[in-house]
Amino acid sequence: MKRVPVLVVGAGPVGLALACALWQRGVRARIVEAEADRQSGSRAVQLHPPTLQLFRELGVLDEAERLGLRIRSTSYHLAGGRTVRVVLGPRNEPLMLPQEHTARLLEGALELAGGRVERGLRVTDVTQDAEGVSVETRGPDGTELIEADWLVATDGVRSTVRDRLGVDFAGSDVTTGFVLAEGRIGGDFERNAVHYFLGQTGSVVFASMPGGRTRISAPVPEGFPIDAEGVQRLLDTRGPGGLHVTGLDMISSFTSQERIAVTLRKGRCFLAGDAAHTHSPLGGQGLNLGLQDAHNLAWKLAGVVTGTLAPAILDTYGPERHQAAEQIVRNTHLFLTVFRLGPAASRIRDTVWAGLEAAGVLRQWFVPLLAGWRVRYPDLLGERGRPDPRRSALRAARRLPAPGGRAPAWVPEPPAGIPQFRLVARGPAGDGPVRAVHAAAAAAPVPVVPTYLPGRAPGFLLLRPDGYVLAAGTTAAELAAAGRLLGRIAAAAPVRPKRPAVTAEAD
Numbered sequence: 001m002k003r004v005p006v007l008v009v010g011a012g013p014v015g016l017a018l019a020c021a022l023w024q025r026g027v028r029a030r031i032v033e034a035e036a037d038r039q040s041g042s043r044a045v046q047l048h049p050p051t052l053q054l055f056r057e058l059g060v061l062d063e064a065e066r067l068g069l070r071i072r073s074t075s076y077h078l079a080g081g082r083t084v085r086v087v088l089g090p091r092n093e094p095l096m097l098p099q100e101h102t103a104r105l106l107e108g109a110l111e112l113a114g115g116r117v118e119r120g121l122r123v124t125d126v127t128q129d130a131e132g133v134s135v136e137t138r139g140p141d142g143t144e145l146i147e148a149d150w151l152v153a154t155d156g157v158r159s160t161v162r163d164r165l166g167v168d169f170a171g172s173d174v175t176t177g178f179v180l181a182e183g184r185i186g187g188d189f190e191r192n193a194v195h196y197f198l199g200q201t202g203s204v205v206f207a208s209m210p211g212g213r214t215r216i217s218a219p220v221p222e223g224f225p226i227d228a229e230g231v232q233r234l235l236d237t238r239g240p241g242g243l244h245v246t247g248l249d250m251i252s253s254f255t256s257q258e259r260i261a262v263t264l265r266k267g268r269c270f271l272a273g274d275a276a277h278t279h280s281p282l283g284g285q286g287l288n289l290g291l292q293d294a295h296n297l298a299w300k301l302a303g304v305v306t307g308t309l310a311p312a313i314l315d316t317y318g319p320e321r322h323q324a325a326e327q328i329v330r331n332t333h334l335f336l337t338v339f340r341l342g343p344a345a346s347r348i349r350d351t352v353w354a355g356l357e358a359a360g361v362l363r364q365w366f367v368p369l370l371a372g373w374r375v376r377y378p379d380l381l382g383e384r385g386r387p388d389p390r391r392s393a394l395r396a397a398r399r400l401p402a403p404g405g406r407a408p409a410w411v412p413e414p415p416a417g418i419p420q421f422r423l424v425a426r427g428p429a430g431d432g433p434v435r436a437v438h439a440a441a442a443a444a445p446v447p448v449v450p451t452y453l454p455g456r457a458p459g460f461l462l463l464r465p466d467g468y469v470l471a472a473g474t475t476a477a478e479l480a481a482a483g484r485l486l487g488r489i490a491a492a493a494p495v496r497p498k499r500p501a502v503t504a505e506a507d
């Protein structure tokens with residue numbers, strides 16, 4: 001029996017994205033899927049900008065843009081008749097794409113990279129020791145035992161792997177039921193937009209979809225009719241009036257849960273996607289959260305498997321992604337609470353909402369939060385000890401983010417190809433600083449792509465391959481500390497591939 005470096009269990013979008021990213025980095029991962037056919041149906045449709053960044057890296061962004069629909073604004077229609085319309089701006093615009101397309105594009109990219117989904121193989125048992133993982137699968141040809149160095153469970157909310165590992169899925173059920181419908185709605189409302197109708201008799205959300213279709217979702221009481229008349233009743237009683245259902249493609253009802261696995265790593269096994277966390281779909285965060293698990297894990301696991309990074313880097317996956325999941329579960333819980341308020345509380349909500357809009361809080365804080373830019377990681381890799389307050393103040397004055405945050409908007413897109421660590425420095429124009437940043441990157445124990453931005457306040461950011469800030473600073477001592485940090489992350493005797501070329505960008 002041939003042992004594989006990584007086994008991915010479950011070919012939903014998260015497993016596909018992870019397997020694809022591993023193959024692109026030279027890791028020949030196996031991916032097995034219980035079902036014989038591909039996933040169908042629209043399910044999660046809203047892809048937020050950090051997910052689109054991942055799609056760009058995986059090479060599927062152009063096709064996703066071609067098939068999907070960009071959302072330009074979000075409108076909150078308050079009970080008193082007032083509408084708060086927020087233009088999202090290019091950095092925050094989500095793309096609406098039915099999940100079946102997302103899965104198909106990711107599978108195509110996986111195949112292009114050399115991988116292949118093995119369908120009809122259901123994982124039934126998992127055991128592990130310090131050396132590796134043994135996985136029992138059942139398929140049309142009977143039982144097969146697969147040996148792997150590492151396993152990633154992306155087998156969905158009812159994960160067998162999580163169960164077999166004995167990892168508790170802590171949390172509770174959400175008591176509110178939802179109706180979800182898609183089809184054509186006639187009448188006057190802005191398309192390319194998401195509309196939240198927050199009425200005193202209840203709420204309803206309309207989201208524009210590709211092909212002139214609209215998704216409608218709303219919390220409903222038990223026994224509410226799950227049919228076209230029921231949807232029309234929601235439009236009439238909770239919507240703006242004057243809208244009519246002209247044809248439904250699908251309608252269903254669902255309940256959800258708010259749960260996070262107590263640990264996202266057990267020995268040589270990792271949990272990602274719905275196998276790791278689940279919450280109410282309000283705000284369209286679920287699939288995005290799972291795809292960012294894949295983004296976080298792929299470079300670390302590939303680095304360890306290919307011998308570039310020290311295995312200790314894998315210890316950061318669980319705490320980082322658990323914190324991200326906690327943030328999202330907390331936020332979606334809050335959205336749901338705001339969504340279900342009764343008449344008295346909804347009057348207060350409307351006043352607060354209008355106030356937040358007037359103060360610019362919706363645009364500057366809430367919109368990036370919904371887009372997924374505000375997820376932060378704990379700084380697990382930085383040097384211990386008290387931060388120098390003068391240095392922190394200088395960094396803040398120069399608007400350099402702290403480690404654990406995402407790269408800010410002024411950082412240019414990474415060059416095409418497999419994402420690497422990046423050293424993005426800025427300062428006075430001239431050849432000297434460009435050479436200095438080049439030299440600092442060349443001295444690093446792992447491949448680092450240098451970029452210099454002339455004509456800005458001096459400072460640097462060391463970015464991880466997934467775009468999060470690893471270190472930031474304004475002094476030579478801080479740059480040296482960032483080099484030591486990379487030394488701790490790198491494997492003791494790394495394989496050093498050819499270095500990418502330096503880039504200098506005009507302001």
Ligand SMILES: Cc1cc2nc3c(=O)[nH]c(=O)nc-3n(C[C@H](O)[C@H](O)[C@H](O)COP(=O)(O)OP(=O)(O)OC[C@H]3O[C@@H](n4cnc5c(N)ncnc54)[C@H](O)[C@@H]3O)c2cc1C
Nearest residue numbers: 010012013014034043044122123155156273274281286287
């Ligand atoms: C009706 C519906 C509507 C939804 N709407 C939204 C929404 O509006 N917004 C949102 O963000 N999210 C929504 N979701 C959730 C979203 O679809 C999930 O977050 C997303 O699919 C998670 O992807 P995943 O890859 O982690 O898991 P999944 O897509 O569930 O994939 C898991 C895969 O693992 C396979 N598998 C399971 N067990 C085994 C096994 N033992 N061995 C091998 N393979 C196995 C399964 O067959 C499946 O293909 C919705 C879900 C449903 C069902």
